[in-house]
Amino acid sequence: MTAVATQAGNLRRAQAQRAARADKHRYSRAERWRRRGPLLPALVFTIVVTQIPFLVTIWYSLHSRNLLRPESDLFVGLANYVDIARDSVFRQTALNSVIITLGCVLVAMVLGIVLAILLDRPFRGRGVARTLLITPFLIMPVASSVLWSMAMLNPTYGLFNWTLGLVGIDPVDWTSTYPIVAILMALVWQWTPFMMLLVLAGLQAQPKDVLEAAAMDGAGWWRTFGSITLPQLRRYIELGVLLGIIYVVNTFDQIYLMTAGGPGTASANLPFYIYQRAFLGFDVGQAAAMGVVVVIATIIVASAALRLIFRSFDVKE
Amino acid sequence: MTATTTAPRTTTAAAPVRREARRGRVTGGLLTSLTWILALGFFFPVLWMAMTAFKQENQASSDPPTWFFSPTLDQFRAVIGESGSYVANSAIATGVSTVLVLLLGIPAAYALSIRPVEKVSDVLFFFISTKMLPVVAVIVPIYVIAGQLRVLDNIWTLVVLYTAMNLPIAVWMMRSFFQEIPAEVLEAAAVDGAGLMKTLRSVLIPMVAPGIAATALICVIFAWNEFFFALNLTASRAATVPIFIVSTMTSEGLFLARLSAAALLASLPVILAGWIAQKQLVRGLSMGAIK
Numbered sequence: 187m188t189a190v191a192t193q194a195g196n197l198r199r200a201q202a203q204r205a206a207r208a209d210k211h212r213y214s215r216a217e218r219w220r221r222r223g224p225l226l227p228a229l230v231f232t233i234v235v236t237q238i239p240f241l242v243t244i245w246y247s248l249h250s251r252n253l254l255r256p257e258s259d260l261f262v263g264l265a266n267y268v269d270i271a272r273d274s275v276f277r278q279t280a281l282n283s284v285i286i287t288l289g290c291v292l293v294a295m296v297l298g299i300v301l302a303i304l305l306d307r308p309f310r311g312r313g314v315a316r317t318l319l320i321t322p323f324l325i326m327p328v329a330s331s332v333l334w335s336m337a338m339l340n341p342t343y344g345l346f347n348w349t350l351g352l353v354g355i356d357p358v359d360w361t362s363t364y365p366i367v368a369i370l371m372a373l374v375w376q377w378t379p380f381m382m383l384l385v386l387a388g389l390q391a392q393p394k395d396v397l398e399a400a401a402m403d404g405a406g407w408w409r410t411f412g413s414i415t416l417p418q419l420r421r422y423i424e425l426g427v428l429l430g431i432i433y434v435v436n437t438f439d440q441i442y443l444m445t446a447g448g449p450g451t452a453s454a455n456l457p458f459y460i461y462q463r464a465f466l467g468f469d470v471g472q473a474a475a476m477g478v479v480v481v482i483a484t485i486i487v488a489s490a491a492l493r494l495i496f497r498s499f500d501v502k503e
Numbered sequence: 504m505t506a507t508t509t510a511p512r513t514t515t516a517a518a519p520v521r522r523e524a525r526r527g528r529v530t531g532g533l534l535t536s537l538t539w540i541l542a543l544g545f546f547f548p549v550l551w552m553a554m555t556a557f558k559q560e561n562q563a564s565s566d567p568p569t570w571f572f573s574p575t576l577d578q579f580r581a582v583i584g585e586s587g588s589y590v591a592n593s594a595i596a597t598g599v600s601t602v603l604v605l606l607l608g609i610p611a612a613y614a615l616s617i618r619p620v621e622k623v624s625d626v627l628f629f630f631i632s633t634k635m636l637p638v639v640a641v642i643v644p645i646y647v648i649a650g651q652l653r654v655l656d657n658i659w660t661l662v663v664l665y666t667a668m669n670l671p672i673a674v675w676m677m678r679s680f681f682q683e684i685p686a687e688v689l690e691a692a693a694v695d696g697a698g699l700m701k702t703l704r705s706v707l708i709p710m711v712a713p714g715i716a717a718t719a720l721i722c723v724i725f726a727w728n729e730f731f732f733a734l735n736l737t738a739s740r741a742a743t744v745p746i747f748i749v750s751t752m753t754s755e756g757l758f759l760a761r762l763s764a765a766a767l768l769a770s771l772p773v774i775l776a777g778w779i780a781q782k783q784l785v786r787g788l789s790m791g792a793i794k
Contacts, residue, residue, distance in 0.1 A: 218620070223614070224610030225610070228608060228670055232629075232633060236667055239644040240640065240641055242644035242647075243644050307531070309531070319545050320781065321545070321549050322549065324724075324777040324778075326728045327728055329766030329770050332749075332766060333763070337552060343564040348567055348568055384788070384789060387785050387789075425792055429788070429789065436637055436639075439730045457638070457731075460639040460640075461639055461735075470647075473639075477637070477640030480639070481640050492632070
């Protein structure tokens with residue numbers, strides 16, 4: 187206990203000293219560049235590879251351009267954006283993106299909390315149970331997509347319908363009747379272990395003496411959970427939701443392989459719709475404009491989210 | 504055990520305690536059973552995939568499902584025979600991009616923690632914000648630029664993109680590991696007059712070796728599993744393992760058993776790495792936020 191405390195103290199002191207050193211005296215020009223040196227290769231590389239394509243995207247979004255006829259490049263101003271505003275499919279796929287992302291993250295988080303609580307108690311074979319539970323997250327997403335759409339949810343030989351048949355429910359063609367539900371099943375299956383691992387880390391970081399004190403005071407499980415565990419977990423839950431959203435909002439593999447966005451565009455999310463417009467419709471201008479709109483929306487959501495993440499990571503702003 | 508004279512009092516006092524203990528045991532047993540049911544339920548699709556991989560095609564897509572069968576290695580033989588170039592491409596894309604990420608990311612993390620540049624949080628903000636940009640927003644220009652540079656269907660294009668994809672995660676993770684190094688260690692190195700490269704090599708790198716392993720693990724997982732870039736930027740020569748899985752789905756005939764064998768083999772490296780390094784996995788997934 188004391189060792190840990192001293193270590194934490196050292197750490198804080200070290201960080202404070204470093205911060206003070208960085209703030210107090212301004213460095214000489216040479217020193218500033220010496221400090222930047224190690225950072226520059228990574229920074230320049232990231233700027234070149236991620237920002238230049240994005241600037242080109244903005245450029246394309248102002249043009250009417252077809253992937254098959256690159257010479258037909260024509261400046262059209264904001265026409266692509268006007269088209270998007272009128273495009274009801276764009277609105278529908280945007281809504282699907284929100285439904286799929288929030289649905290997956292929230293259900294996975296609830297299941298993850300339940301599983302983490304169950305795994306936090308000592309029992310024989312706990313390590314094995316945890317290992318089994320994290321496995322869905324380690325399966326290649328392409329593999330888990332085909333596993334779900336074929337082996338689990340196929341209308342004729344899928345295991346899921348067979349199980350439902352045991353209790354007298356007629357077979358359902360999941361991927362065409364309830365495509366979003368089918369996609370959510372695969373996504374929730376994949377992301378629940380992720381949430382579980384984060385929440386479990388939070389549970390295990392609880393100070394044991396506080397829990398013992400609560401038990402001594404005769405607090406029951408629910409009371410302890412509500413007033414000690416849950417506040418402690420909050421940071422971990424926020425972080426899980428945030429990282430989950432960042433990853434899940436870009437979901438492509440499951441949609442491409444399970445429903446191809448269909449039937450029609452019923453289960454397409456924005457990444458899939460933009461992909462369709464660019465690589466199946468060859469409409470570069472439209473796809474680029476949609477990309478820009480998505481990025482602007484992301485920036486708005488992300489700037490709120492980043493404040494949260496910075497708090498979680500203890501980065502001083 | 505206790506004297507018989509005090510027996511009445513002990514029973515009144517001990518009975519509720521004993522009853523409570525028994526109830527605790529029963530609840531405990533129920534919770535443990537529930538945990539196992541859920542664990543097996545979550546694992547079951549993986550198990551089913553593994554079982555299917557050992558079946559013949561007609562057993563794999565039978566209705567009702569085939570539970571008992573004599574296992575065959577036919578599917579694995581076929582998959583291993585066909586997948587050579589895909590595995591080689593994935594190995595290059597994953598291995599080289601991970602090495603590049605570490606070579607670029609470790610010095611950058613150093614410059615954001617131990618000898619910090621100005622405006623550290625702005626730089627960190629920039630790195631993480633590139634992870635939030637949707638990949639679809641840049642795929643079209645990347646496709647066109649790659650076409651003009653004649654590097655479509657070229658594995659080195661994927662190497663560059665996977666490096667950019669994982670670099671922000673590595674910078675954040677490595678920074679969190681560097682920040683745990685006590686100031687005394689660094690001061691000692693400075694007093695000894697060790698330069699940057701020497702300090703990195705002989706003091707810092709050994710201390711954050713577990714962090715480097717965790718970072719590498721996460722980069723390997725994301726690069727190995729990546730599908731979107733591979734789908735759009737490769738054709739026959741540079742196609743990776745996820746593309747191979749998709750290619751085993753043919754329009755005619757049954758393919759579920761072979762598909763399962765491919766999916767199982769493709770997932771196996773990451774499954775094993777994740778099982779072995781569960782602790783590093785948590786830290787990596789939270790980009791270093793959870794210790």
